[in-house]
Amino acid sequence: MAISLNELLERNRDWSDKERAADPAYFSRLVAQQNPEFLWIGCADSRVPANEIIGLAPGEVFVHRNVANVVAHSDLNCLSVMQYAVDVLQVRHILVVGHYGCGGVRAALEDIRVGLADNWLRHVQDVRDKYRLWLRGIDDAALRADRLCELNVVEQALNVSESTVVRDAWARGQDVAVHGWIYGLADGLVRELGADIGREGESFEVYEAAVATIMQRT
Ligand code: CO
Secondary structure: OOOOOOHHHHHHHHHHHHHHHHOOHHHHHHHHOOOEEEEEEEHHHHHHHHHHHHHOOOOEEEEEEEOOOOOOOOHHHHHHHHHHHHHHHOOOOEEEEEEEEEOOHHHHHHHHOOOOHEEEEEEEHHHHHOOOHHOOOOHHHHHHHHHHHHHHHHHHHHHHHHHHHHHHHHHOOOOOOEEEEEEOOOOEEEEEOOOOOOOOOOHHHHHHHHHHHHHHHO
C-alpha cells in the first residue's frame, strides 16, 4: 500500500497532538535539553527502529545507524557521533546492535554485489574472512549468516572499545560501557552476546570469550 506524503504529514500532526495531549510540556522539555544515557549503533534496516525496540522516548537514546552496523576506525561520521555522545552527552552505555536476517551481512557473506555498498561491506567481509574456516563448516546457509551477524556485532563492539573516544573516556575515569546485542526480526527480542566491555584492558578478553560462546552454540 502506497502512503502519500500528505498522509505522512497528517500522521505527524496527529502524533504531535497526541503527545501534547498526554503531556503539555513534552516538546518544550525536549527543546531545552536532551539527556540520553544510551548510544545505539545499529543497522539502517527499516525493521530495526532503535527507540521502539527498547521502549525509549525521544531524548532518551542517541542513535547512529548504517548498513550492517559497522564501526570502522576511519569513519568520521560514526566517530563524531561517538565523540559527541561520550564527551558531551556523557552516555553510560554504547549498544552495538546487529540483527538476524541482515541483508548487508548476507551480501558480505555470499559475495553478492550490490553496488557502491560493496566497499562498505568489505568491513563485514574482513570479519567473515577472519572466521572463514569455522563459517565454512556450517552447512545451513541461514544459520551461517546468523552466526556472521553475531560475530560482526562482537567485532564492531571491540572496535568501539578500541576507539580513541572510548579509551580516552576510560583513561579519565569516565563510566561508560560497550555492549553487543543482536535483535531477532522474527520475535522482536534482543539477545545479549556477552560482549560487555566496561574498562581499559578487558576488551580482548571479553571479545574472545564472546566469540567462543558463539562458536560453542553452533
Ligand atoms: Co541489517
